[in-house]
Amino acid sequence: MSRVIINITEFWTFRLDERRIQVGVMRISAPIKHYWSEKYSLDFSKLLDSSAYKEEHRLGMLQWSMKHRAENPGYFPVEAIRMADGKSKFYSST
Numbered sequence: 001m002s003r004v005i006i007n008i009t010e011f012w013t014f015r016l017d018e019r020r021i022q023v024g025v026m027r028i029s030a031p032i033k034h035y036w037s038e039k040y041s042l043d044f045s046k047l048l049d050s051s052a053y054k055e056e057h058r059l060g061m062l063q064w065s066m067k068h069r070a071e072n073p074g075y076f077p078v079e080a081i082r083m084a085d086g087k088s089k090f091y092s093s094t
Contacts, residue, residue: 024084031079032065 009025016023030048036057037044046053047061068075 026077026080026084028076028080030083031076032061034083036061036064 013023013025027048033047033054034044036042037047040057042057043053047057048054065076
């Protein structure tokens, strides 16, 4: 089967899948973007892509997330795992 690999995450996901090894890909930034979209009634899916929409909100998300990381460095990885457990399409792919 011929397939074009886009990035390293996709490469390893594909290779492990070929060997029938289950893989879950999580985005550490997903909980930040989810919180931000809820707080400010924004489009969560647009915050996940590489658009000008996301760039408009980047500074605020960054400042808020750095404050939370300083208080609890493990907060975002734990939240990303919780979100991935829900099998959302936003977290199961790159």
